[in-house]
Amino acid sequence: MLKRHKKLIPDFKDISGCGISGVMSEAGERFSGEFIIRSIANMHDRGNGLGGGIAAYGVYPQMRDHYAVHLMLDDIKSKKETESIISNWCTVFGDESIPTKPHPKIQTRPILHRYFVDIKPEVLNRFNTDDEDEAMVDMVMRINQNVTGGFVFSSGRNMGVFKGVGYPEDIGEFFRLDEYEGYSWTAHNRFPTNTTGWWGGAHPFSLLDWTVVHNGEISSYGINKRYLANFGYKCTLQTDTEVVAYLFDLLVRRHDLPLETACLAMAPPFWSQVDRMDKKRHKLISGLRMVYGGALLNGPFAVLVGFSGGMVGFNDRTKLRPMVAARKGDMLYIASEEGAIHEICDGPETVWHATAGVPVIGRLKDPKRILGEKGAARLEAMTKMMPVVDSQPSQGGLPASEGGLS
């Protein structure tokens, strides 16, 4: 936990806002971070300057097979303590200060440092596994829970989270994101409702290459937190959104559910809708609801989940937060407001409002080219398995297909 940079702003509670935006090239073309900054800045008034952040995929191509561990640190002492853990667990291929530039609106900041690492073979032996990700998750949890003044805010490969206290456009400029190029970007403009605005509490929340930006509230946080504790996830960030990142990691990476099915477990149809389904789907959804009851997300939310293979946008079951999507060529756009899409896309080919509980998914068309042999194999291992479930229950209303509204 960061101590010194935790209480920058007094506690307060206010009405809800928050804005999210994501843009992805499914062809894997890399483009500057300036676009996502412009898009999220379009929704400036959805936030209040108490948190902004951006997740970027494909930004470390030279280091794409190593984990990029981003750290926030209170002081040199906590940096040394964290470094000793990292060097115990990992082979370090490089480390540096995360480049920033002085920004008039970012007045106080922690030490920001990044390490490019692999998990040491002897650590894997100790864990009795060949799964580096398992060890990395454990290391991240350990640092975030135990090190006073140290906090890992990004731990994936060829991706990074950049976040802090401020408006997202200012945070983006502060981190010089216009100088990076990535194929997929998500951003968040925070309007904290239940917890303080602190550097670690800004979105995106991240574990491995999962990132989550979120508008709304996860009312089921307590249940989700206790459910996740069974699997070794420790919620340390004092905020609800964290559970979404861990649930994706659990359901997709560890339990091998396809993305659509994982979303269905997190935002399932109501029992009244399940009752009207045919036998086969009834059995499937009832099963999912029973097995993954602890993963059900309640409350109003619109979330954007990023991972190396793409981007997932989805809403709560009654659509209590806005989400609109658009496509043009190989580009997919998802945002809280349509204006944020038009800001960076001239004449989208299709525009549609997301349907409650039905994910909008963008996927890399040729993962091998972008992620490399190893990265593509990891992605495949993570997203194969079970057949995809048609997640749209027959409940009337508009078709859920893309371009349902245009």
Added chain:
Amino acid sequence: MIIDAQGVYYKKVNELIHQAVDGGAKYLELVNVKGQRYIGTGLPEGVELVIKGVPGNDLACFMNGARINVLGNAQDAVGNTMNQGKVVIHGVAGDIVGYAMRGGKLFVKGDVGYRAGIHMKAFHDRFPVVAIGGGAQDYLGEYMAGGVLVVFNLNDLTSPVGSFTGTGMHGGMIYVRGKVEDYQVGAEVGFAPLSLEEWSFVEKLYQEFTKDLGLKERPLKKQEFTKLYPKSARPYGNLYAY
């Protein structure tokens, strides 16, 4: 008069509009609109605003008689607590269209999102009307207290409305062209065919709708429509009185 909204903050855009109107402008064109909020707030009768682009949330909120034409899509909460006037959207609109609307007319050419017409209300000569050319998502007319919601379903969707239609409804009427199943409406809603008087209202509204949106009129039939009405003006009056 043309106002270029490209990169202009919403407060400035609205200031420019109100300055122009205060200076006597009757016709305004806004171009390159990309999500600026509150456009048309409180504008009085006799003013016409044409918007090219995507106006932001709360378009025409508290509007007091002006007319707005949107040549594009709209975002959320169009016509929030609108008092009088008319908004015509030549595209689709997001969630909570006509939120707490108190008067005037709101036409959307395409589909609308969730909770369209939530808590619309009527009083004396104020009578809000929302007409939707496409279909609507769940919670259409939630807590509706007055006025009229019409779903023309001109794309002939098998199911033009979502679930939980009219949940908490205790006033006003919803007319839907197409099939609505029992399970798609709230407990407070009844089904009935349209009366002749109601049908003539819907027919006239359709003529106005097609004219404003430049659509080709086609013959609609009374029997294609279903009336969803509130079974009680005070469904929960006895909830806490046993």
